[in-house]
Amino acid sequence: MKKLVSVLMTALMACTLLVGCGKANATDWEYIKNKNEMVVGITLYEPMNYYDESGKLIGFDTEFAEAVAEITGVPVKFQEIEWDQKEVELKSKTIDCIWNGLTVTEERKANMAFSTSYVVNKQVVVINKANADKFTSLAEMDGISVCAESGSAGESAIEADAHLSTGKYLGCSAQKDCLLEVKAGTCDAAVLDYTLANAVINDDTDYSDLMILEGADLMSEEYAIGCRLEDVETVKRIDDAIAKLVANGKLAELGEKYGVDVISE
Numbered sequence: 001m002k003k004l005v006s007v008l009m010t011a012l013m014a015c016t017l018l019v020g021c022g023k024a025n026a027t028d029w030e031y032i033k034n035k036n037e038m039v040v041g042i043t044l045y046e047p048m049n050y051y052d053e054s055g056k057l058i059g060f061d062t063e064f065a066e067a068v069a070e071i072t073g074v075p076v077k078f079q080e081i082e083w084d085q086k087e088v089e090l091k092s093k094t095i096d097c098i099w100n101g102l103t104v105t106e107e108r109k110a111n112m113a114f115s116t117s118y119v120v121n122k123q124v125v126v127i128n129k130a131n132a133d134k135f136t137s138l139a140e141m142d143g144i145s146v147c148a149e150s151g152s153a154g155e156s157a158i159e160a161d162a163h164l165s166t167g168k169y170l171g172c173s174a175q176k177d178c179l180l181e182v183k184a185g186t187c188d189a190a191v192l193d194y195t196l197a198n199a200v201i202n203d204d205t206d207y208s209d210l211m212i213l214e215g216a217d218l219m220s221e222e223y224a225i226g227c228r229l230e231d232v233e234t235v236k237r238i239d240d241a242i243a244k245l246v247a248n249g250k251l252a253e254l255g256e257k258y259g260v261d262v263i264s265e
Contacts, residue, residue, distance in 0.1 A: 029233035032096050038074050038234075040065050041081040041095035043174055047199040047258040048101045049078065060258040064118070065099050067250055071241040082173065084151030087111050090228055097234070098226035101193055103153040105221075113229050115238045117222035118251065120261045123157040124197050125164075125213040126190045128182055135189065138216050143167045144188040147178045154178075154191035157218040164191065176200070179207055191218060195260055222263070 032038050042049040048061040057078055069076045081089050086102075089095045090112060101121070104114055127135050135141055141163045148154030150171035158164045170187055172178045178190035179200070194212070201207045227234050245251040246264055255262035 027233045028096070028228055028231035029237060031093075032234060033074055036074065037077045038069065038072075038097065039077050039079050039095045040097055040099045041086055041089055042078050042100040043080060043083050045101055045175060045193075045196055047195060047260060060119075060254050060260045061099050061101065063254055063257075064245075064251070067245055067254075068238060068241040071244055072237050083149055084171075086151070086226075090226065093228075096227070097238075101195060101223050102226050103221045104224045105153070105156070108226065111229060112226040113231050113235050115225040115227070115235055116242050116263075117224045118242060118263055119195070119223040119255075120220070120263060121223055122194045122220050123154050123191055123218040124194045125216040125218070126179060126182055126192060126197055126201065126210055127188065127213055128185070129209055129211050131188065132211065135213060137213075138163045141167070141189065145170065145186070146189045146191060147172050147181045147187040148191045149173070149175045149178060152192070153219060153221055154193070157191050161218060164189070179210060182210060183207065189213075199259060 042061070044050050045059075047059055049057060049059040052058050062078065065076045065078075079095055081095060086098050087108075090098060098112070101119070102108075103121070104117060108114075125138070125141075135144075138161065143166050144164075145168040146158055146164050147170040148158055150173065152175070154175070155171065158169060167188075170181060172181065175190075175192045175196050178187070178192055181187040182190045183206075194217075197212050201210050201212060225235075225238055227238075242251070251262050252264055254260070
């Protein structure tokens, strides 16, 4: 009986080692392809990923990811995440990539692999129209209360600015929450992506009392898709698909549809 148990244990250990080796040798792309879905980490961020009136997820990045999926042959599954936990979600394989207006930075390059950049963006300051005469430039914003999405490029822009960094800072869970803080008067200003601000601050929206402060562009930046740091093959597959979507005009078409400045070369 002891001999039988010993043989079974040895066999079990051998199987475990083989499976472990298989996992270690498998590329991320093989892992994604074998489960037949790429889990895309997003936040609700108009015009990149958001729900329409019928409850359908739409947006530039949504349709862009779906177009890439048609080329790669692997369907995408969108999963909402907390933005300041995006690197943790990626490393733990809760998601397979971050595809949601992700700004390329040197710090992030140390933690993830980036696709080809596909959108040009900038960080802007949003204030209440009632304060238009009070705040006409960044120089008049020393000591004010300002907010941004936690872990975002907006947060980094505030930290780097000589005026905005002198006041009280509030980190929010989403960029639209920042707009609500300014709307409610609990913050004097918000720093967020121009793509979102331009899409939602209009006379016919709930944010008609807000405005983008002209001449206060803080950072120019590019968006790309973030994959796991070692995931060279998945990045290549995505890049090849992006090149095809640029060549056939699909990316430019999506940019025009959602008011996004795409990189077309």
